[in-house]
Amino acid sequence: MSDIETARIAQNPRFKELVHERTRFGWTLTIAMLLVYFGFIGLIAFDKSLLAMKVGSATTSLGLVLGVAVIVFAFILTGIYVQRANGRFDELTAALKRDLGR
Template sequence: MSDDPHIRVLNSPRFQDLVRRRSGFAWTLSVIMLVIYFGFIALVAFAKPLLAVKVGGGVTSLGIVLGLVVIVSAFLLTGIYVRRANGEFDEMTARLKAELES
């Protein structure tokens, strides 16, 4: 292998696996969030009567509830990513670092 540390990292199978897994997971969560968000926007555009339905004793509408679901889902998906990043991805990074230092 080359003595250049950057080339060693880029050519490492562990690094390539880490990048592939992390990118795939991030794209999956991004697509989920986009579907949730644009689904809500589509409801706003095309199903206004549905979103106007009163829930909870007529105090609030379904649109408000679904809007809160969109916000909460963003927090949940972020938490899912952080949990996996702090677990699996950090472990993979530590193994890669140990391999490259030896």
Template sequence: MDAQRLETLQQHPDFIRLASRRARLGWTLTVVMLAIYFGFILLLAFVPAALGTPLGGGVMTLGIPVGVGIIVAAVVLTAVYVRQANTELDPINERLRKECEA
């Protein structure tokens, strides 16, 4: 892509909206995951007995389902990103690509 077409693309309102939405989505999901992860680490650091609480009469403690929950949260947040990208961001990207090829 030559410099003129690149400049035109970067000034396009849809491109600006696409870049803004993608950045906002990425940062939002990053902050959510960091809050979950660091919340777990802080809980582990300051109240370790809470995660060591046995569940039921078995050997499993509260820390195991909480840890699994963190892994599940990461998968869910990834799915949220993929869904948003496929339904909202990719159509804008495709429209921009077609306009800039013409």
């Protein structure tokens, strides 16, 4: 791809929209993950007794349940991103290709 084609793509409004939406969405998911992760780390640091509580009559602690929940949350965020990427972002990419005659 030549520098001229690259500049043409970079100036296209659909490309700018795609980059803006993808960046904003990525940062939103990143912030959500950081809040959950550091919230969990904060509980570990400042309220160990809460995390040591037993869940039900089992020997499982609340800390273990919340730790697994953090991992599950990460998988859910990944699924949300993949759904958006395969939907909205692919639509914007296809529209951009049409605009550029590809």
